[in-house]
Amino acid sequence: MDDSSCMAEQPLFTNEPKVISLINEAQYAPNGIVSRTLFRANGTRQVLFGFAEGQELTEHTSPHHALVQILSGSCEFFLKGEPRTLRAGDQLYMPPGLPHAVQAKEAFSMLLTLVTVSPQS
Helix, strand or coil: CCCCCCCCCCCCCCCCCCCCCHHHHCCCCCCCEEEEEEEEECCEEEEEEEECCCCEEEEECCCCEEEEEEEECEEEEEECCEEEEEECCCEEEECCCCCEEEECCCCEEEEEEEECCCCCC
């Protein structure tokens, strides 16, 4: 889950306090994946995803620390090729550079938080 796909998108959260329902904000497209950037600042980005059943992201890596929280439904995450079933309420941490893929066994939504950590001097 690289962060280049939504760079032009205006984040849902700006400099004003705001409360949203993640479940209500998740969007789905028939036979597709919908992503919405919620927040972006200082090396941190949050993206809300809605996957239609059967959709997948092929194996890839990211240079960021990644936290994935499953909000609804379930999916299969492959970490270094090893499958792991994740369900609503589960959270996954992936260090930078970890090969991973995801398959939607049913429609599901997830919140992805990407964090770039500066090297310590």
